[in-house]
Amino acid sequence: MMLRYALQTVRARKGGFLGAFFALMCAAALITACGTLLETGLRGTIATERYAATPVVVSADQNVHQTTVKHKKGKTKVKHKAKPIAERAWLPDDLATELRKVPGVHEVIPELTFLAEPLAPGGAVDEDRPAYGHAWDSAALTPYTLTTGTAPRADGELVVDRRLAERAHLQPGDRLTVQSTQSPRTYRVTGIAAPAQEVRHQTALFFSTAEARRLAAHPGQVTAFGVLPAKGTDAAVLKRSVSMALHGTEAPHATTAQVSAGDGRGPVEFLDAAAARTKLVSMGGAMGGTSLLVAVLVVVGTFALSVQQRHRELALLRAIAATPGQIRALLGREALIVGAAAGTTGALAGLPLGSWLHGRFVAMGAVPATLQHTVSVFPPLAALAATLLGAWAAARISSRRIARIRPAEALAEARAERTRPAWGRILAGLALLVGSAVLVAVLSVLRTEPASTPVTFLAVVVLASSVALLGPLLVRAAVAVLGGPLALTGPSSRLARANLRGHAARMASVVTPLTLLIGMTCTVLFVQPTLGHAARAQAREGIRADWVVAAQGPGVPAEAARRLRTQHDTVTEVVRTTVRVGLDKYAAQGVTPGGLTRTWDPDVTAGSLKKLTEDTVAVSELAADQLHLKPGSPLKLTLGDGTPVTPTVVAVYAKGLGFGDLTFAHDLVARHVDDPLATSVLVSTDRTQTQLATTLREFPGIHVLAPAAADSIQAARQQANAEVNYLAMGLVLAFTAIAVVNTLAMSVSERVREFALLRLAGATRRQVLGMLRTEALSVLLLAIALGSAIALAVLTAFSVGMTGEAAPAVTPLVYVAVVALAGLLALVATALPGRVALRVSPVTVATAKE
Numbered sequence: 142m143m144l145r146y147a148l149q150t151v152r153a154r155k156g157g158f159l160g161a162f163f164a165l166m167c168a169a170a171l172i173t174a175c176g177t178l179l180e181t182g183l184r185g186t187i188a189t190e191r192y193a194a195t196p197v198v199v200s201a202d203q204n205v206h207q208t209t210v211k212h213k214k215g216k217t218k219v220k221h222k223a224k225p226i227a228e229r230a231w232l233p234d235d236l237a238t239e240l241r242k243v244p245g246v247h248e249v250i251p252e253l254t255f256l257a258e259p260l261a262p263g264g265a266v267d268e269d270r271p272a273y274g275h276a277w278d279s280a281a282l283t284p285y286t287l288t289t290g291t292a293p294r295a296d297g298e299l300v301v302d303r304r305l306a307e308r309a310h311l312q313p314g315d316r317l318t319v320q321s322t323q324s325p326r327t328y329r330v331t332g333i334a335a336p337a338q339e340v341r342h343q344t345a346l347f348f349s350t351a352e353a354r355r356l357a358a359h360p361g362q363v364t365a366f367g368v369l370p371a372k373g374t375d376a377a378v379l380k381r382s383v384s385m386a387l388h389g390t391e392a393p394h395a396t397t398a399q400v401s402a403g404d405g406r407g408p409v410e411f412l413d414a415a416a417a418r419t420k421l422v423s424m425g426g427a428m429g430g431t432s433l434l435v436a437v438l439v440v441v442g443t444f445a446l447s448v449q450q451r452h453r454e455l456a457l458l459r460a461i462a463a464t465p466g467q468i469r470a471l472l473g474r475e476a477l478i479v480g481a482a483a484g485t486t487g488a489l490a491g492l493p494l495g496s497w498l499h500g501r502f503v504a505m506g507a508v509p510a511t512l513q514h515t516v517s518v519f520p521p522l523a524a525l526a527a528t529l530l531g532a533w534a535a536a537r538i539s540s541r542r543i544a545r546i547r548p549a550e551a552l553a554e555a556r557a558e559r560t561r562p563a564w565g566r567i568l569a570g571l572a573l574l575v576g577s578a579v580l581v582a583v584l585s586v587l588r589t590e591p592a593s594t595p596v597t598f599l600a601v602v603v604l605a606s607s608v609a610l611l612g613p614l615l616v617r618a619a620v621a622v623l624g625g626p627l628a629l630t631g632p633s634s635r636l637a638r639a640n641l642r643g644h645a646a647r648m649a650s651v652v653t654p655l656t657l658l659i660g661m662t663c664t665v666l667f668v669q670p671t672l673g674h675a676a677r678a679q680a681r682e683g684i685r686a687d688w689v690v691a692a693q694g695p696g697v698p699a700e701a702a703r704r705l706r707t708q709h710d711t712v713t714e715v716v717r718t719t720v721r722v723g724l725d726k727y728a729a730q731g732v733t734p735g736g737l738t739r740t741w742d743p744d745v746t747a748g749s750l751k752k753l754t755e756d757t758v759a760v761s762e763l764a765a766d767q768l769h770l771k772p773g774s775p776l777k778l779t780l781g782d783g784t785p786v787t788p789t790v791v792a793v794y795a796k797g798l799g800f801g802d803l804t805f806a807h808d809l810v811a812r813h814v815d816d817p818l819a820t821s822v823l824v825s826t827d828r829t830q831t832q833l834a835t836t837l838r839e840f841p842g843i844h845v846l847a848p849a850a851a852d853s854i855q856a857a858r859q860q861a862n863a864e865v866n867y868l869a870m871g872l873v874l875a876f877t878a879i880a881v882v883n884t885l886a887m888s889v890s891e892r893v894r895e896f897a898l899l900r901l902a903g904a905t906r907r908q909v910l911g912m913l914r915t916e917a918l919s920v921l922l923l924a925i926a927l928g929s930a931i932a933l934a935v936l937t938a939f940s941v942g943m944t945g946e947a948a949p950a951v952t953p954l955v956y957v958a959v960v961a962l963a964g965l966l967a968l969v970a971t972a973l974p975g976r977v978a979l980r981v982s983p984v985t986v987a988t989a990k991e
Contacts, residue, residue: 158479160887164443165483165532166490167876168436169524173491174498174872175429176520181499182421185515187407187414190340195250195282195367196376197383199240200409201230202397205721205779224726225416227719228781228815229254231362232398240366243386245374250367252279255357256816257346258320258695259305260841272305272344274321276353282367283336285345289313290332293349299328300347303335318841319346321356322817324700325841342411342511358817365409376402407511414511421508427595428869434602435661435873437531439654439880442609444535446650446887448472472536480532487528488521495520498872507865562613562646570610577603584938588763590672597939598870601664604931605657612649616641619923633911636904640912641919648916651888652924654881655963659928660935661877662959665870667936667951669863672798673856675944679799681852686713686740686823688833689851693842696818699811701840702733705833710826711736714807714819718781722768729781729803731810740823743800748772748792758788759804761797765790778803780813798944821851878966885970889913890978897983906979910972917971921964928963929956 192198204223211218240249257274277292277300285302290313293300299319301311311317311330318327334347348356357364370379380402387396401409408415458468495516502508580600587593608615620641641648690697690705697714705712713733720729732741734753743750746762753759760770770776774790788805811817824833824845833845846854896909904912936949 158447158475160883161440161443161447161476161532162479162483163883164436164440164880165480165528166487167879168432168440168531169484169487169528170491170494171432171436171487171872171876172429172524172527173488173520174495175425175432176523177425177492177495177514177516178421178498178502179425179429180517180520181512181515182418182423182425184517185418185421186404186513187411187511188404188513189406189410190283190336190338190342191254191345191410192282192365192367192406193336193338194284195406196370196402197368197380198365198401198406198409199232199236199368199383199387199398200365200401201232202399202783203230203408203412203415205724205783207724222724224721224724225419226721226779226781226783227416227726228783228813229364229412230783231359231364232366234361234363236396236398237363237366239386240368240383243368243379243382245371245379245382246368247371247374248369250279250282250369251276251363252282252365252367253353253357254364255353256320256322256695256818257348257356259301259309259344259346260318260320260325260694261309270342270344272346274319274346274348274353274356276350277347278350279367280334280347281369283338283340283345285334285336285347287332288335290330293331293347293352296349296352296355297326297328298331298349300332300334301330302340302345303333304340305344305346306330306333320694320698320818320841322358323356324698342509358812411509411511414509417508417512421502421512423591424502424507424869427598428873430595431598431602431870432873432876433527434599435657435877436527437535438602438606438609438657439877439884440531441535441538442650442653443880443884443887444476444532445539446647446884448536448539469537469540472540473533476532476536477529480529481525483532484525484528488524491524492516492521494872498868501868502865505865505868562610566610567614570607573603573607573610577607581934581938584935585941587942588766590943593939593942594668597664597668597935598661600935600938601660601931602657604934605653605660608656608927608931609649609653612652613645615923615927616645616648616652616920619919620645623919623922631911632904633908634915636899636908636912637915637919640916647888648920651884651920652927654877654884655921655924655967656927656931658874658877658881658966659924659959659963660931661870662874662963663929663932663951663956664935665867665874666955666959667932667949668939669859669866670950670952671936671940671948672943673859673863674950675940675946675948676798677852677855677859679796680855681799681848683742683744683796683799684740684823684848685738685742686825686848688824688826688830689846689848690822690824690833690837691820691844691846691851691854692818693844695816696820697822697843698818698840701837701843702819702822704836705822705824705826707826710824710828711739712825713737713740713823715821715823716807716810716814716817717801717820718810718814720781720803721779722764722776725767727764727778727803728801729805729810730801731805731807733807736825739825741800743794743796743804745792745794748790750792752791753804753806755806755809756788757791757806759792759794760790761800761802762793762795763797764802765793780810782813782815784813878962881963881966882970885917885967886974889971889974893978893981896975896978897981897985900979900983909979910975913971913975914968917967921967924963924967925960 204225206221206223209220234251237249237251240246253276255274258272287300288303290300299317301317305311309317311333313330313332315330316327317330318325368379368383370376380400384400387398387400496514499508499514503510577600580596580603584593584596584600587596620638690701699714702712702714716731718729720727737750737753750759758776760776765771768776770790772790772792775787776790777785777787779785826833830845837843837845899909900906937947940949941947
């Protein structure tokens with residue numbers, strides 16, 4: 142019976158449910174889009190290109206592992222965790238001997254993969270695709286075959302792939318400069334090779350075997366082994382045989398080598414795609430979680446406004462003996478009907494939205510194109526389930542009071558709003574306020590970005606939720622402050638004051654999404670600048686060098702730094718990486734120890750940088766606190782390529798935000814990274830910029846910059862990285878903005894009868910519109926105050942935790958733009974429905990049925 146009545150109600154009140162439908166549809170679309178990103182991170186396919194003709198690939202383990210054993214109540218629990226390392230791990234080349242003994246193996250081909258960037262006079266030839274060097278002996282792994290020319294035999298010879306030859310207009314006999322792990326060198330092109338199948342995500346350059354080993358700079362090691370089966374041997378059987386030979390009980394040597402086949406070959410080839418899985422899971426989870434919290438807050442507010450508009454109808458139902466359970470059942474079924482329609486529509490719309498998001502992340506470089514977008518039925522079904530559950534829960538929360546109070550009270554409240562919110566609502570609001578204060582306090586002591594970011598946005602949502610519950614009281618408080626000025630500015634303002642005072646709950650439902658929009662937008666826009674400005678400030682203060690040498694391409698070669706060194710000048714090469722201490726990740730760098738204090742000052746607070754060698758390390762105060770370190774302490778860690786080392790701490794410094802948490806000697810780090818070229822070179826000298834540039838004229842793409850210019854380039858890079866976060870949270874903000882418009886339109890549209898009565902009582906159309914405009918401005922002022930206060934509290938706590946100073950980086954013009962946008966949305970969403978409502982004759986409206 143209730144279902145039939147619910148269907149009739151939805152059919153008869155389509156306009157009344159339109160706002161709830163739209164809010165739920167947007168929420169479902171957003172959740173579906175985030176779900177597809179999450180699923181892509183979990184199950185996205187990384188198709189192989191380089192190893193297309195190689196059924197089985199043996200590679201090094203790209204993870205660092207940790208096993209914990211716990212004994213509790215007579216039971217033993219073993220937990221194993223693994224985290225990816227930042228650089229490519231290498232295998233000993235003598236492993237080929239063991240692999241060739243495996244039954245079913247026809248051939249074992251060692252593979253070398255290393256940086257090899259082809260250069261033109263203006264820079265890189267093809268900036269859209271990474272370029273890698275290989276030995277020509279491994280061309281069969283794809284396979285690449287010569288279409289013209291001959292294979293490289295001498296150290297100065299080179300074979301390029303067909304796409305590069307077409308883009309750079311190369312022919313056999315031409316010369317090409319290549320920037321690899323060593324100094325740039327010009328090679329003679331001896332041939333052009335084409336792959337058997339399309340290779341879309343990388344450029345291949347093939348060298349002679351001896352030259353490839355020199356450029357790989359890992360003597361006695363290889364990137365991987367391609368294992369080709371003997372005739373009649375199945376790839377799955379071969380994989381099992383190779384695994385048993387390497388890891389079985391009869392294996393002659395212990396090894397951590399990994400055996401891959403099928404789709405497992407892609408992650409071996411594209412390390413960035415494999416690492417991007419974790420990033421995409423984190424990004425999709427964070428976006429989805431924030432979207433869900435915002436959606437719940439918005440949908441509950443929308444349903445509360447919808448139920449409030451139907452207060453008279455529901456009160457009459459109570460008066461004719463409808464039980465509280467029947468009212469709850471009716472509203473719940475209505476919500477499920479609307480939620481099913483909205484959830485289905487939104488889930489379908491979320492699929493192309495998720496595909497667009499993935500494409501934008503790829504275009505921005507946040508996700509590699511090799512990680513293919515994956516779509517299944519799970520994200521839409523999860524979004525539909527979340528929408529149904531959210532709609533039902535919102536209806537139950539919104540109907541709590543109308544279903545609980547006596548019928549006579551319900552009829553009385555249908556005509557006049559309660560002067561005070563229910564005590565339960567006030568207590569819940571205060572509880573959330575206390576909870577948000579705890580979150581802000583916790584945020585002020587969190588010192589790592591992965592830990593602080595989710596707490597930052599959670600604090601904003603919880604604070605906005607407390608505003609939603611305490612909204613009527615806040616509106617009345619605002620009216621008490623603004624009441625005097627409003628009373629002196631004409632009849633429209635006096636009408637607005639009366640409405641604000643008499644319908645505080647209705648106005649509060651509009652304040653909440655506006656507050657959330659302003660608070661969340663300011664937080665999203667100013668979190669990254671707060672961190673970036675502090676890091677750059679530390680870097681500016683710590684760089685003592687007169688000049689900074691930077692590269693347009695992969696980096697500054699060691700030979701360039703060597704040429705800059707003189708008896709009186711100090712040159713510090715800086716190479717960056719990421720290391721693991723246990724499973725925790727730390728940003729690290731390698732610097733040239735000689736004369737370091739002339740070019741670089743990280744504000745050492747304990748120990749001395751003069752003792753920095755390949756056996757020692759300097760750590761930031763944050764790392765020292767987290768790892769309980771001091772000068773003289775040993776630090777067990779794993780370098781970027783998986784090599785374990787245990788250096789001794791010799792110094793602790795304060796400027797970790799600007800220079801990373803761990804600092805090693807340059808040569809140690811350079812041996813264990815994929816790109817050993819310096820990211821920058823700091824030069825302390827009396828020579829001029831022109832003189833330095835003249836010394837480096839043989840190195841293409843190298844620039845000598847003043848420290849201020851280098852800082853500007855770093856700021857531009859930070860802005861580019863921040864754009865990814867802006868896009869990720871931009872959809873949440875767009876949803877919130879839509880909710881603002883939706884709520885305001887609903888709030889104004891249901892007041893048609895009120896406007897008609899005002900017109901019949903003598904108010905002009907202009908006065909009614911003036912009243913609406915004054916109400917919107919009053920609500921906007923309150924929302925600006927609350928949203929700005931929320932953002933300021935959260936950003937200040939974030940700044941204290943991450944930088945040690947209560948100094949959030951707020952750009953005034955950006956803040957003004959946010960407020961102006963919120964104001965424009967509020968005024969337009971109020972004025973347009975108001976003008977439409979006033980088009981109908983007041984007599985027609987007043988005499989029509991409710």
